[in-house]
Amino acid sequence: MNTDPRNAAGEGEFDDVAHALERFREAGYLADDRLATTVFLQTRLGKPVLLEGPAGVGKTQFATSLAAVTGRRLIRLQCYEGQDETKALYEWDYGKQMLYTQILREKIGQVVEDAADLNEAVERIAKQDSVFFSERFLAPRPLLEAIDSEEPVVLLIDEVDRADEALEAVLLELLSEFQISIPEVGTVKAKQLPYVVLTSNNTRDLSAALKRRCLHLFLDYPEAQRELEIINSKDTGLSEALAVRLIEIVRGLREL
Structure with a gap:
């Protein structure tokens, strides 16, 4: 359908790791050196990034910030238990297919009107399958939408560990070949x-x-000083002493 998408890798999205750090900081996301290095490599190598770690460490926000920093549209697939691959890839618009069938009923009649028997009529209709199973009847879901987009996007596959292994298997072709x-x-x-x-x-x-x-990168909860930097970077209205006390309480709750 087109040339190798790897040729379109963003060589110049970030000049280096320090530039990635700066761009994310400007967008309100305080990345560390490990994360900045990972995103720099992603934009140069064109490989997916898998972020693992506990809830609340900024994994989802990273994808949102990456979209903001690069000016790309964010497409999100939220995974959940029992998720059908049709909800992630594509669905056939059967209603639209039926509508077209009704509209083209007369034409279909012309195709089979001089058929010798039922078998020949079925064969003639079968030769027209491509008319009704084409991209015009596809309802794209997040994965197909990201692949088929005319503009570069950020595809977030959120909480992939909640999806069944069947969906995980479906992802392999997309992650390796981008197809x-x-x-x-x-x-x-x-x-x-x-x-x-x-x-x-x-x-x-x-x-x-x-x-x-x-x-592959594992994100853990940041050190206390870094948490303070994150709070100070937001317009919280908290005093320094209160912010420090809040961090102490939250870190104590995590340990419990």
Whole structure:
């Protein structure tokens, strides 16, 4: 459908790691050197990033900030238990297909009117399958939307550990080749290389196959001084002493 999307990798999105740190800070996200290095490599190598760690350490916000920093649209797939792959990839718009069938009923009649028997009529209709199973009848979901987007996007696959292993398997083609295979249509390759961010709260172990396809980083709760920097970077109205006391209380609750 197009050339290799890796040719569109963002060489110049960030000059270096320090530039990535600065850009994220300007966007209100205080990244550390490890995270800035990871996002710098992502933009140079065109690989997905898998962020693992407890809830509340800024994994989802990182993807939002990456979209803001790079000027890309954010497309989010929120994973959950029992999620059907059709909710993540695509669905056929059966209502639209039926409407077209009704509209084209007369034309269909012309196709089969001189058929010798039922078998021949069915064969003639079967040859027209491509008319009704084409991209015009596809309802894109987040994964296909990101791959088929004319503009570069940030694709956030949030809490991938909550999804069933079946959906995790579906992701492998996208993460390694930046393409999606649709049986009735063919392979849809990325028009623009998306920045893919996966997050996991470690509710279950992810497959080695998925991890191999990603730059992998574990985010933990920041040190007390860094938490104070984060609070001070926001317009909270808290005094320094109160902010320090708040951090002490929250860190104590985490230990409990």
